Amino acid sequence: MWYAAVAAGSFRRYATYQMATVAGVFTNTVFGFIVAFTYLALWHERPHLGGYDQAQALTFVWTGQALLAVAALMGGGLDELQERIRSGDIAVDLYRPADLQLWWLSVDLGRAGLQLLGRGVAPMAVGALAFPLALPRDPLTWGCFLLSVLCGVVVSFALRYLVALASFWLLDGSGLSLISGLAGMFFSGMLLPLRVFPGGLGEVAQLLPWAAVLQTPADVLVGALRGGALVRGLVFQVAWAVGLLALGRLVQSAATRKVVVHGG
Amino acid sequence: MWVRSSLAYRTSFVMMAFGNFAANALDFVAIMLMFSRIDALGGFSLPEVAFLYGTSGVALGLADLLLGSIEGLGRRVRDGTLDTLLLRPAPVFAQIAADRFALRRLGRITQALLVLGWSLPRIEVDWTVGRVLMVPLMAVCGTAIFAAVFTAGAAFQFWAQDAAEVQNSFTYGGNAMLQYPPTVFAKELVRGVTFLVPLAFVNWLPALRLLGRPDPLGLPGWVDFLGPVVAALMCTGAGLAWRLGLRSYRSTGS
Numbered sequence: 246m247w248y249a250a251v252a253a254g255s256f257r258r259y260a261t262y263q264m265a266t267v268a269g270v271f272t273n274t275v276f277g278f279i280v281a282f283t284y285l286a287l288w289h290e291r292p293h294l295g296g297y298d299q300a301q302a303l304t305f306v307w308t309g310q311a312l313l314a315v316a317a318l319m320g321g322g323l324d325e326l327q328e329r330i331r332s333g334d335i336a337v338d339l340y341r342p343a344d345l346q347l348w349w350l351s352v353d354l355g356r357a358g359l360q361l362l363g364r365g366v367a368p369m370a371v372g373a374l375a376f377p378l379a380l381p382r383d384p385l386t387w388g389c390f391l392l393s394v395l396c397g398v399v400v401s402f403a404l405r406y407l408v409a410l411a412s413f414w415l416l417d418g419s420g421l422s423l424i425s426g427l428a429g430m431f432f433s434g435m436l437l438p439l440r441v442f443p444g445g446l447g448e449v450a451q452l453l454p455w456a457a458v459l460q461t462p463a464d465v466l467v468g469a470l471r472g473g474a475l476v477r478g479l480v481f482q483v484a485w486a487v488g489l490l491a492l493g494r495l496v497q498s499a500a501t502r503k504v505v506v507h508g509g
Numbered sequence: 510m511w512v513r514s515s516l517a518y519r520t521s522f523v524m525m526a527f528g529n530f531a532a533n534a535l536d537f538v539a540i541m542l543m544f545s546r547i548d549a550l551g552g553f554s555l556p557e558v559a560f561l562y563g564t565s566g567v568a569l570g571l572a573d574l575l576l577g578s579i580e581g582l583g584r585r586v587r588d589g590t591l592d593t594l595l596l597r598p599a600p601v602f603a604q605i606a607a608d609r610f611a612l613r614r615l616g617r618i619t620q621a622l623l624v625l626g627w628s629l630p631r632i633e634v635d636w637t638v639g640r641v642l643m644v645p646l647m648a649v650c651g652t653a654i655f656a657a658v659f660t661a662g663a664a665f666q667f668w669a670q671d672a673a674e675v676q677n678s679f680t681y682g683g684n685a686m687l688q689y690p691p692t693v694f695a696k697e698l699v700r701g702v703t704f705l706v707p708l709a710f711v712n713w714l715p716a717l718r719l720l721g722r723p724d725p726l727g728l729p730g731w732v733d734f735l736g737p738v739v740a741a742l743m744c745t746g747a748g749l750a751w752r753l754g755l756r757s758y759r760s761t762g763s
Contacts, residue, residue: 417521420525
């Protein structure tokens, strides 16, 4: 299983940036505190806003901070692929006997796995000590949560992969990366849970792929999705993951036909 | 030079500047979405929160425009390219600040100015000459305070080379906090940003004075006017930290 080896290598690689991980945990924790206090004020004014009680809202905050790096909500994580496309090194990769999309998916899963341990657990633990959170007691919900996080990471990867492939046409893809990162921040619920968005905006936002990256896993964790709704939530995530990966394949084959190797 | 190079890929520059504008605008959109469900947050109305948001954003935006590049110092220490700068006959600090000077950061300032401009006629202040002058003074002192934090954070990177993100907690994190009224936060946190890292002088204390609100810590009234003193002290401290860091720099290698 090569791809497992690639993922493990990526995991180890990110594990070497220990100082950066500690710095990241610190930043996530600081932002967690700031956002948690603003949500406390918000839910003090309007209890049960968006169907969450106060503890669920606070849990949402810390889930967001825990998953920010894991699901690469602000974009990134595939900068190297983008750089290889820009510099033309991608031509070499295309000759390798490995599937480009699966290769980078493995790299990204390895990265996400390390981030979950490194930057996910610590802020959540601090949040649980400082605030009353609505964390589930039964292991089954935790299992569903982890499954939902995995699906969210795949959806996030599929989106970022499409953005990276756009470099084949744009040359300098940093502008597009920035804008897709912003869409990710806003429509994932990172700035404000999508359930709190007013009216039609909220309904539309909950159908977009970014909802599968943070809103769904967070809803599983705080117990807002149970039984049939839980299954529907997971199906929603898988549908977006499959659809976007398939779209990525299409774009990939169009892009690779475009590559012209000098001297080849 | 960096200005010209960033204009070379024009589509990308426009997208970056727009992105920079939108990144901050989204924070304010989130605040507006909150206010679509409530009338007051921590006892403050939307124009009052917008005033806090605008003043903090302008100060951070200006400091970021002038010194934002400095967070790349850790990378330069790691890969040894800082040595090149040491050989040149110009102050290292100026070189680092001008390095990769990014015009796209004007996006943040523009957005903050728009929000500030929107809020000014809507907040209930009995404007006098002195009170009008307080607003630009806040921007200047706030910029100096954030600039000192940027510099101190960069100096810290001489020792902790890949901890650039810690700096973000104080700059962007501080900004995120100053966007909301101090009444929202726990007293200990407010004390922290008043006495420990005195970001409260960027906008909270002068703004509370303008809006005629008591400050949650019950400090004596003259404290509200200490902004320039605090800014001067912080810049001196940050300058010393920078020198100390630069002197302890031993280049890369084993």
